[in-house]
Each structure stands twice: as structure tokens, then as C-alpha cells.
Amino acid sequence: MATGKKTYQNTILDIAEALKLSPATISRALNNHPYVKEKTRNDVVEMATKLGYRRNHMASGLRSNKTRTVGLIIPRVSMFFHAEVITTIQNDLHKHGYNLIICQSNDSVSMERELAETLYASRVDALIAACTLQTIDFAHFDKFVEHGTPVIFYDRVPVKAYRATLIKGDDFQGAYAATSHLIAAGCKRIAHVSGPLTSNLYQDRAAGFLKAMEAHGLSVNQDWVFHQELSHENAFKAMHKLFETTAVPDALFADNDTTAIAAIEFAKARGIAVPESLKIAGYSNDPRTAIISPAVTSVEQFPNLVGRRIVETLVDLLAAEQEGAVYKTEPIIIPVKLISRMSTSTI
CATH class of the missing domain: 3.40.50.2300 (Response regulator)
Structure with a gap:
């Protein structure tokens, strides 16, 4: 018998008993069936709330084969x-x-x-x-x-x-556009910090970078190409390797914005002027790229x-x-x- 006490054990049968309606009518009302009168539907919803009825979506899903x-x-x-x-x-x-x-x-x-x-x-x-x-x-x-x-x-x-x-x-096109942009800005010695080639993302971005370099007749220095987890820490390690010799890049294309931002921080710490001595482009258009100084060129992924x-x-x-x-x-x-x-x- 329905007691009016709010418990999660109350069922359609309790609502039906309280309203003196059939369980089928209660079920149709709770499912907004068009044949149920509006007053009846409102009464059912009100009583369901009063009794603390909670619909069992899992059970409903098992019956309909949809969850x-x-x-x-x-x-x-x-x-x-x-x-x-x-x-x-x-x-x-x-x-x-x-x-x-x-x-x-x-x-x-x-x-x-x-x-x-x-x-x-x-x-x-x-x-x-x-x-x-x-x-x-x-x-x-x-x-x-x-x-x-x-x-x-x-x-x-x-x-x-x-x-x-x-x-x-379109990761290939994004990388191609970013690299071509650096080349159009006068860069010829471009480093690339990418992710692991087990992922389609970095396969495509690596291919876009290489295609742009080839299309503009520039050679790729393999010592300046990294495939690694794109973390802040790894970005700093890559930057140290890039700038530990006298021959250094004049641009960096980073396959994510975390790496690009870390490169900006490294450049500031080393007194490397960006963009005068080193131009940097990232990927993803993270909101941080617009507020760091200088703001970072990036690829919007929408x-x-x-x-x-x-x-x-x-x-x-x-x-x-x-x-x-x-x-x-x-x-x-x-x-x-x-x-x-x-x-x-x-x-």
C-alpha cells in the first residue's frame, strides 16, 4: 500500500494504487503517450513526485533494447x-x-x-x-x-x-599551412617537434611538414626533428638540444600549443628574440596562445x-x-x- 513516504522503492504499482488507475495508464502517462489526457498525466506526475518515484532507466532499456x-x-x-x-x-x-x-x-x-x-x-x-x-x-x-x-x-x-x-x-593541411607560413616569413632552418608516430595525428602532421619543406626546396635537418610525448618538460629538453650548438634553427613548428608555449618561455630565458631570431608556430589554437607574449601563431581545429x-x-x-x-x-x-x-x- 502506498504510504506517501518518499522512497526510491515506490513503483508504478504504488502510483496506480494511490490514483485508482491501471498500471498501464500510469506507464503511458509517464512516457507522455498522446492518448493520455492532460489532467491524468499531470495527476500522475504529481503523485510520482510525491511518492519519490524514480524511473528505472536500466530496466526500461532492457525491455526496449535501448538505453x-x-x-x-x-x-x-x-x-x-x-x-x-x-x-x-x-x-x-x-x-x-x-x-x-x-x-x-x-x-x-x-x-x-x-x-x-x-x-x-x-x-x-x-x-x-x-x-x-x-x-x-x-x-x-x-x-x-x-x-x-x-x-x-x-x-x-x-x-x-x-x-x-x-x-x-585535416592535420596534413594544417601542418603544411603552418610550415609554409614560416617559410613565407623568411625562415629556412625550421625545426619540428612532433608527437609519437603511432598516432594518425603526428603521421599526418609530419607528412604535412615534410611536404611543405620539399615544395619550397628546403632540406630537413633530421637532428632538428623530434617525435615525443608533447609535454612541457619534453619541449624544454628539445629546445636545449636545438640550441646547444652554434648552428641553430630560425623557426620551430610545434605539433601542439603546449610545446609552442614552452618554446616561448625557453627563448625568453635564453634571451632569444621571438619573432626576430626565432619564429614559432603551434597547433590547436589553445586560448593560452592568444594571451602569452608574444601571442603564438597556431592552427585552429574548430x-x-x-x-x-x-x-x-x-x-x-x-x-x-x-x-x-x-x-x-x-x-x-x-x-x-x-x-x-x-x-x-x-x-
Whole structure:
């Protein structure tokens, strides 16, 4: 018997008993069924609130085979680009009636595997993932693919063919534009600090850098090319190596803004004038690049656009899921744009 006491154990049967209605009517009212009168619906909602009724979404999901949840695995929440993408994804998914479960891999492959297993066990309707820099085996995502659950990889995506939708920035063009910009500013001795080549990001950015150098007839000094974790500490180590001899670069293209900002700090500490003696370009257009002095030239990746395209694509995939169309066969490429600032100025 319903007591009116607010507990999470109260069910549809308790609401039905309190209102002298059938459980079927209560269920339809709570699900906004069009055949339920507005007064009845309002009475049901009011009584549900009074009794402290909490809908069991998991049970509903088991009955309908849909949980209205989407899983998301990212490297780190603290990264500017991914933080912006997450915000857009969550807001846009909510408009379509989906909740988002956000998981952080900490750039650990083992953690990524565990998170994929957890989200699969949670019966998410779809999975979105930006993988670790070291992920080269994507077998831990196979269960989703094999069971027809849409999977979207963004930013950090499989290099080899995989039965999932890929959404990524035009990293080759971004690197080509940044390097060409440095060359147009008069630079001929350009260093490149990049990330590990296990990741598609740095494969593409390295290729863009090399292509720009080749297109402008400039040779690459391999001693000035680094492939490493793009941390502040590693950036300082690279800068020390670059400037420990008499032959030094006149420009640096960094594959992320953390490295570019660290290079600015190193230059200030060493009395190296930027941009007069050393021009610096980064990647991602982190807000810090606009407020440091001198402001850093960078490549805008448009994270909000990336997030919107992810949700638009996912909603389409979920709508077509019954027909077996759970992924796009061709990668979706998001354009990038060079943002020129004082770190490469010729004025």
C-alpha cells in the first residue's frame, strides 16, 4: 500500500494504487503517450513526485533494447580541444534525448580497454572514442562493431581500415599551412617537434611538414626533428638540444600549443628574440596562445564543429541502425585554419 513516504522503492504499482488507475495508464502517462489526457498525466506526475518515484532507466532499456545513453572515451578531460568537443557533444546529444557517459583513459591503452569493456557491459547505444597515442590494436572495440553498435572515432583514429566512422581534422593541411607560413616569413632552418608516430595525428602532421619543406626546396635537418610525448618538460629538453650548438634553427613548428608555449618561455630565458631570431608556430589554437607574449601563431581545429559533426553523424547512424548502416565508409574531414599572431610576425 502506498504510504506517501518518499522512497526510491515506490513503483508504478504504488502510483496506480494511490490514483485508482491501471498500471498501464500510469506507464503511458509517464512516457507522455498522446492518448493520455492532460489532467491524468499531470495527476500522475504529481503523485510520482510525491511518492519519490524514480524511473528505472536500466530496466526500461532492457525491455526496449535501448538505453538512450552514449559512451565517450577521451584521453584527458583537461585538454582544451577535447574539453570543447565534450561540451558540444553533451549539449547536442541532450537535445536528441541521449545522455552521455564520459570516460577518461589517461592516455593508457590498458585503461582504454577496461573502459570499452565497461561501456559495452552498460549497453550503451553508441560509442565515441578518441584513442590513446599508443593504440594500434583496436580489438577491444570489436564487440561493439560485431553487435551492430555504432562506433565513431574522432581526432585520434585508426590508421588502418576499421569498421567504424572516422571524424578527424585535416592535420596534413594544417601542418603544411603552418610550415609554409614560416617559410613565407623568411625562415629556412625550421625545426619540428612532433608527437609519437603511432598516432594518425603526428603521421599526418609530419607528412604535412615534410611536404611543405620539399615544395619550397628546403632540406630537413633530421637532428632538428623530434617525435615525443608533447609535454612541457619534453619541449624544454628539445629546445636545449636545438640550441646547444652554434648552428641553430630560425623557426620551430610545434605539433601542439603546449610545446609552442614552452618554446616561448625557453627563448625568453635564453634571451632569444621571438619573432626576430626565432619564429614559432603551434597547433590547436589553445586560448593560452592568444594571451602569452608574444601571442603564438597556431592552427585552429574548430572543436565545436567537430562535436556537432559527431552528433549529427551519430544521430543519422542510430536512425539507420535497423538497416545495418552503422558506419560511414569514408572519413569525415574537418577543415582547419591557420591563425597568424606575433610569434611569426615579420613587422
